Amino acid sequence: xxxxxxxxxxxxxxxxxxxxxxxxxxxxxxxxxxxxxxxxxxxxxxxxxxxxxxxxxxxxxxxxxxxxxxxxxxxxxxxxxxxxxxxxxxxxxxxxxxxxxxxxxxxxxxxxxxxxxxxxxxxxxxxxxxxxxxxxxxxxxxxxxxxxxxxxxxxxxxxxx
Amino acid sequence: xxxxxxxxxxxxxxxxxxxxxxxxxxxxxxxxxxxxxxxxxxxxxxxxxxxxxxxxxxxxxxxxxxxxxxxxxxxxxxxxxxxxxxxxxxxxxxxxxxxxxxxxxxxxxxxxxxxxxxxxxxxxxxxxxxxxxxxxxxxxxxxxxxxxxxxxxxxxxxxxxxxxxxxxxxxxxxxxxxxxxxxxxxxxxxxxxxxxxxxxxxxxxxxxxxxxxxxxxxxxxxxxxxxxxxxxxxxxxxxxxxxxxxxxx
Numbered sequence: 398x399x400x401x402x403x404x405x406x407x408x409x410x411x412x413x414x415x416x417x418x419x420x421x422x423x424x425x426x427x428x429x430x431x432x433x434x435x436x437x438x439x440x441x442x443x444x445x446x447x448x449x450x451x452x453x454x455x456x457x458x459x460x461x462x463x464x465x466x467x468x469x470x471x472x473x474x475x476x477x478x479x480x481x482x483x484x485x486x487x488x489x490x491x492x493x494x495x496x497x498x499x500x501x502x503x504x505x506x507x508x509x510x511x512x513x514x515x516x517x518x519x520x521x522x523x524x525x526x527x528x529x530x531x532x533x534x535x536x537x538x539x540x541x542x543x544x545x546x547x548x549x550x551x552x553x554x555x556x557x558x
Numbered sequence: 559x560x561x562x563x564x565x566x567x568x569x570x571x572x573x574x575x576x577x578x579x580x581x582x583x584x585x586x587x588x589x590x591x592x593x594x595x596x597x598x599x600x601x602x603x604x605x606x607x608x609x610x611x612x613x614x615x616x617x618x619x620x621x622x623x624x625x626x627x628x629x630x631x632x633x634x635x636x637x638x639x640x641x642x643x644x645x646x647x648x649x650x651x652x653x654x655x656x657x658x659x660x661x662x663x664x665x666x667x668x669x670x671x672x673x674x675x676x677x678x679x680x681x682x683x684x685x686x687x688x689x690x691x692x693x694x695x696x697x698x699x700x701x702x703x704x705x706x707x708x709x710x711x712x713x714x715x716x717x718x719x720x721x722x723x724x725x726x727x728x729x730x731x732x733x734x735x736x737x738x739x740x741x742x743x744x745x746x747x748x749x750x751x752x753x754x755x756x757x758x759x760x761x762x763x764x765x766x767x768x769x770x771x772x773x774x775x776x777x778x779x780x781x782x783x784x785x786x787x788x789x790x791x792x793x794x795x796x797x798x799x800x801x802x803x804x805x806x807x
Contacts, residue, residue, distance in 0.1 A: 422614065553605075
């Protein structure tokens with residue numbers, strides 16, 4: 398591992414950690430999980446031993462995959478529990494019950510969006526470029542703007558509906 | 559022509575290069591409707607970002623030292639691969655060598671299949687012959703038949719149980735040919751009178767000695783059925799000529 402890599406890694410860690418954490422925190426609604434995933438994404442980059450061509454894109458793609466895997470495992474566990482107890486469905490969570498401009502109302506609206514729209518909006522809010530969004534979510538770059546516009550409208554409708 | 563939605567959105571990203579040449583820029587300067595759409599898109603996005611900020615939590619104190627420490631705690635990739643290979647080899651070896659394990663039979667079957675089911679199977683190995691002795695050793699698998707050609711047989715057979723893993727067949731005297739298939743060994747004896755000596759592993763689940771279609775000695779588990787009784791030394795002596803006559807009856 399070169400000295401240059403160590404320097405680049407440290408700089409990236411300082412600049413990208415807050416943005417990556419905020420993205421995963423908003424996406425998951427679980428700050429602890431987001432912190433774990435961010436840490437794991439940086440650990441994987443460090444083990445790689447060399448900087449990818451576009452480190453920010455690499456990090457967010459790895460973090461997103463880690464999040465999906467965690468969600469998939471969590472979902473399987475919940476299905477098993479639900480099948481066993483019959484009472485632990487996600488609907489039992491308190492989100493979406495508050496009125497007004499509250500985090501729970503925003504979260505409830507986000508939850509009702511398709512995952513692609515949700516991930517896209519949150520990436521855009523963190524300042525990722527359209528090109529980065531298209532590559533992280535495997536979308537055609539030329540249509541990212543149109544898809545984003547639809548996702549924004551969908552969010553507003555759900556939020557105000 | 560007005561700007562399309564993709565172009566309006568790209569302007570939010572300050573991607574003015576996406577406007578096709580000077581025409582798009584000029585259009586935006588001159589078209590009040592498109593400027594209004596852009597302003598509306600900006601308001602919409604600001605409204606969204608304000609809502610999303612409501613979700614934020616403080617950034618946790620993740621330290622660089624922790625991340626690097628976790629990264630270095632893991633073994634290098636080549637060590638993990640080597641450890642995996644060693645573990646796989648040890649497991650396979652243990653599974654093969656474990657008494658009563660079906661793995662040797664599976665290997666034999668697979669070798670038999672690869673060899674095309676014909677001729678001497680890959681698992682059958684000849685025992686080095688002496689001047690007057692020919693022999694072969696095979697893994698008996700789950701069920702094994704030793705089939706003696708009724709019209710070309712040795713005069714007698716001596717069968718004993720052994721602690722070996724392989725079933726061994728030897729013939730003293732005369733000239734003997736062996737051919738094996740999966741789960742079966744055929745013995746053809748010609749020339750001078752000969753004695754068939756068979757050592758059957760105690761662990762073999764099922765071994766059947768036949769003259770033609772006629773079973774003369776059969777072991778299933780620990781139970782043995784034989785046309786001849788066991789001698790005090792535990793060996794079974796069978797006169798194959800006599801059985802041949804009963805076979806012909």
